[in-house]
Amino acid sequence: MQIVEDDIRVDELCTRREYARWLVRLNSLLERNPKHRIVPTISLSGSLAVAFDDISVDDPDFVYIQALAEAGIIPSKLSSTSLFSVTPEDGSFYFNPDRYLSRKDMINWRAQLEYAILPGTKEQMSRIRADYMDVKDISSDTSPEFFADMLTGEKSIIRKVFGQSRRFQPNKPSTKAQAAVTLTSGRMAEAVQHELLRMEAESSSRQAAAEEIKSELLVRGDIKNFWNEKLLVERNRGVEVQKLYIATLQDLDKEKNLQAQNLTENMKEKAAMDCQRHLILTLREEIEETSERLASERATYVAEQCNIQELRKAALMDQEGILDSKSILEAEVEALRILRTWVEDEAKKSQARAKVLEEVGRRWKWDNQA
Structure with missing residues (x-):
């Protein structure tokens, strides 16, 4: 209930x-x-x-x-x-x-x-x-x-x-x-009490019936036969369990041997991996040394590049000075050439005038003599 x-x-x-x-x-x-x-x-x-x-x-x-x-x-x-x-x-x-x-x-x-x-x-x-x-x-x-x-x-x-x-x-x-x-x-109290008494009576009746059935089974030996059959089944089950236990032990030994072999192989692989790891570490150290050397050389190269750039700038400045001097010299040469041309022209003019004067003087002289 x-x-x-x-x-x-x-x-x-x-x-x-x-x-x-x-x-x-x-x-x-x-x-x-x-x-x-x-x-x-x-x-x-x-x-x-x-x-x-x-x-x-x-x-x-x-x-x-x-x-x-x-x-x-x-x-x-x-x-x-x-x-x-x-x-x-x-x-x-x-x-x-x-x-x-x-x-x-x-x-x-x-x-x-x-x-x-x-x-x-x-x-x-x-x-x-x-x-x-x-x-x-x-x-x-x-x-x-x-x-x-x-x-x-x-x-x-x-x-x-x-x-x-x-x-x-x-x-x-x-x-x-x-x-x-x-x-x-209220009224439910009595009903609940009656229900509890009924349930107790049913429980007692079921218990008495169970005791009667138990006594009858004991007299007939059914319970003993039942438990003997149960015992035989359990014994057979124990034998099967023992066989299963032995088979399991054998499988366990095989598994242990297999695990031992796997462990040996794993140890070899681990040793090989340790060697490879040592080699990798050595290579890594060499690479780091090379990287440091390259970094140093790069710094030197950068410094030399800076010096070259400075020298290039100085050379460019010198070249610009030379070009300026060259331009000045060319201008002076051109001026001298022009002056020389003018002087030569003047000299030619002077010679022409001298010849004219000489011719005039000679004619004047001839005129006077005549």
Whole structure:
């Protein structure tokens, strides 16, 4: 008889989802009065609409919550508006399955499955004063069965759960331990006791039958034969295991030899790799030395290139000076050539004038002589 899960902790707070599930399970299994019994498969047959907007048919606890709504235990979209004084303005109903269960809801749901309200009960409840100081804090939509439980005094479910407390605190969350006490109080206590006695009787009956069968088998020797067969099978299995063990040892020896050979080959390969590594290190050192030498030579080459560049610059400057001097000399030579030409021209002119003068002088002389 699995009503409550095995992994719960009694000091934890109980949710509305969990309590609805446990309440319907317990009621459908142990309730014998058809007026108070809820059978989910019967309650949901022919149901066309979900009772709450936040509980879909895919919800794991839809069957239990919908069954409570179908039975009228909790207000929902399926309830008549005349039964409850508060109706949502937009017509939506929410069950809030993961919200903690209040004390009022815990007792109210359970009381509706415990009591049957007879004519005149409401008038009697109005005349009797409740023992709780905060009874006025209980909402007006609470069922008459809730107050009927208060009237039963020490036998009430409330007293079984909360003891002689003077304050009920209807909106305070309930623990799972309180929920368990609520579920097993009232008429359910006797039903649970009968169920436990029945289970114990069945267990004793099964145990007695097993002892009888055992005695009969012992008398007939079936058990001895059975265990002899088992022993023979186990012996044969032991022989097979021994053979398998020997074969495994042989395979293990072969594997060891193979591993030894592989180890020798690996050692040789390792030695060869060490030699190659040493050779590579030597080559690396030589390469590093060569690199250093090349770096030094490169530095020398760069320095020589710098010197050559400086010498080239100096040669270019000298060449430019020579070219300038050459230009000056060529200009002077040209000037001398021009001067020489002028002098020669002047000399020729002077010679021509001298000849003319000489000719004039000779003629003048001839004229004088004549």
